[in-house]
Amino acid sequence: MAIRALVFDTFGTLVDWRSGVAREVERLLPGLDGGAFADAWRGRYQPSMEAVRSGARPFADLDTLQAESLDDLLEAFGHAGVSAAVKRELVLAWHRLDAWPEVPAAMAELRQKFVLAPLSNGHVSLIVALARRNGLVFDAVLGAGFSRDYKPKPALYRDAVTALGFAAEETLMVASHSNDLAAAAGEGLSTAHIARPHENGPAGGETGPAGPVTFAARDLADLARQLAG
Amino acid sequence: MAIRALVFDTFGTLVDWRSGVAREVERLLPGLDGGAFADAWRGRYQPSMEAVRSGARPFADLDTLQAESLDDLLEAFGHAGVSAAVKRELVLAWHRLDAWPEVPAAMAELRQKFVLAPLSNGHVSLIVALARRNGLVFDAVLGAGFSRDYKPKPALYRDAVTALGFAAEETLMVASHSNDLAAAAGEGLSTAHIARPHENGPAGGETGPAGPVTFAARDLADLARQLAG
Numbered sequence: 001m002a003i004r005a006l007v008f009d010t011f012g013t014l015v016d017w018r019s020g021v022a023r024e025v026e027r028l029l030p031g032l033d034g035g036a037f038a039d040a041w042r043g044r045y046q047p048s049m050e051a052v053r054s055g056a057r058p059f060a061d062l063d064t065l066q067a068e069s070l071d072d073l074l075e076a077f078g079h080a081g082v083s084a085a086v087k088r089e090l091v092l093a094w095h096r097l098d099a100w101p102e103v104p105a106a107m108a109e110l111r112q113k114f115v116l117a118p119l120s121n122g123h124v125s126l127i128v129a130l131a132r133r134n135g136l137v138f139d140a141v142l143g144a145g146f147s148r149d150y151k152p153k154p155a156l157y158r159d160a161v162t163a164l165g166f167a168a169e170e171t172l173m174v175a176s177h178s179n180d181l182a183a184a185a186g187e188g189l190s191t192a193h194i195a196r197p198h199e200n201g202p203a204g205g206e207t208g209p210a211g212p213v214t215f216a217a218r219d220l221a222d223l224a225r226q227l228a229g
Numbered sequence: 230m231a232i233r234a235l236v237f238d239t240f241g242t243l244v245d246w247r248s249g250v251a252r253e254v255e256r257l258l259p260g261l262d263g264g265a266f267a268d269a270w271r272g273r274y275q276p277s278m279e280a281v282r283s284g285a286r287p288f289a290d291l292d293t294l295q296a297e298s299l300d301d302l303l304e305a306f307g308h309a310g311v312s313a314a315v316k317r318e319l320v321l322a323w324h325r326l327d328a329w330p331e332v333p334a335a336m337a338e339l340r341q342k343f344v345l346a347p348l349s350n351g352h353v354s355l356i357v358a359l360a361r362r363n364g365l366v367f368d369a370v371l372g373a374g375f376s377r378d379y380k381p382k383p384a385l386y387r388d389a390v391t392a393l394g395f396a397a398e399e400t401l402m403v404a405s406h407s408n409d410l411a412a413a414a415g416e417g418l419s420t421a422h423i424a425r426p427h428e429n430g431p432a433g434g435e436t437g438p439a440g441p442v443t444f445a446a447r448d449l450a451d452l453a454r455q456l457a458g
Binding site: 115127128132146 | 353360368393
């Protein structure tokens with residue numbers, strides 16, 4: 001069965017969150033190790049979403065979750081006295097991330113043939129900011145904002161398939177994280193792994209899929225070539 | 230306060246539903262009066278959504294509602310024996326509508342300065358089909374698919390404001406229907422009326438707003454000029 005639509009993980013897969021957050025942290029808090037701060041912030045990402053996934057709290061978007069973990073983090077890094085205005089700018093660091101270099105051209109090519117939508121844990125305004133900054137054009141924005149919950153909850157993948165209106169196997173989940181792809185495959189979606197060996201800076205990133213996938217690609221341009229094939 | 234985002238009614242405001250549906254009806258059911266059929270189908274539009282708005286049934290998308298009213302309609306027009314395949318094509322007539330002539334260029338101009346999203350009773354796959362057919366680029370797709378309910382329920386306007394992340398008055402509801410604009414204004418949005426004197430064919434259409442609005446425009450190009458101020 002042919003692929004008709006591509007749905008994308010965003011942080012790590014399309015944009016380089018670590019370099020972007022580190023850059024903004026070093027701009028706003030001179031002298032601080034931006035990479036270490038970005039890693040520590042990202043480390044609090046999954047636990048903060050878990051309270052929503054478990055139903056312990058109603059849906060709160062990533063800006064809210066990032067702002068909550070930030071207070072804690074600033075204290076751990078010895079910057080507890082930072083102003084509310086700087087804290088707000090720090091949260092907006094996540095809106096100011098650059099795409100990996102091959103992404104804009106590959107996305108433009110893919111959009112000629114396929115319907116494209118982010119299926120990210122980022123909410124609408126965050127995704128819109130990232131897309132506009134990097135010149136990416138999507139047909140719709142799905143994911144956390146649309147489903148009011150967080151991946152890898154199965155409803156997000158099902159909602160995306162229903163919203164785009166193709167069969168699950170015609171809908172290709174694209175991600176650099178094998179757990180995201182496994183969850184998508186569990187709902188019947190086709191899957192494409194994108195290698196992002198530098199996602200986590202010195203700590204590396206996935207160079208290949210940890211389990212079975214429909215496509216394994218070196219980067220998004222490679223996936224576009226495979227799908228054109 | 231400046232406008233930051235535009236949210237659009239779609240059927241009537243951006244696309245000419247009557248001509249498009251009439252054309253597809255006459256193609257699929259030769260000899261039938263396509264305009265009269267389109268009018269009768271549109272006449273069943275509000276009552277079919279009311280069952281969702283009232284909570285009498287869970288959210289069902291417009292394809293589902295249009296398919297339900299179609300059976301009834303075909304009987305009324307003496308075509309009860311139509312095949313399931315033709316019925317499916319008739320429902321897809323609503324995916325194959327042309328934009329009003331000035332819309333594509335005006336939208337491209339507006340997108341240079343503003344975040345754009347449909348705030349329509351059309352669901353995601355329907356909006357994606359219309360946007361792609363007419364070369365319209367949106368930043369996100371809001372409305373019925375996003376909120377699982379139908380305008381003019383207040384939640385749809387509030388959800389759109391929240392999703393795009395601007396203040397309500399920075400968010401401009403654009404529509405050719407005064408009741409849609411009144412509901413948006415009730416939630417604090419700014420409003421722009423677009424005249425569509427031929428929306429309903431011989432029955433006309435709104436040539437101006439029935440109540441107070443922030444902007445009143447002859448067409449979308451005129452609104453773009455006013456916003457470029």
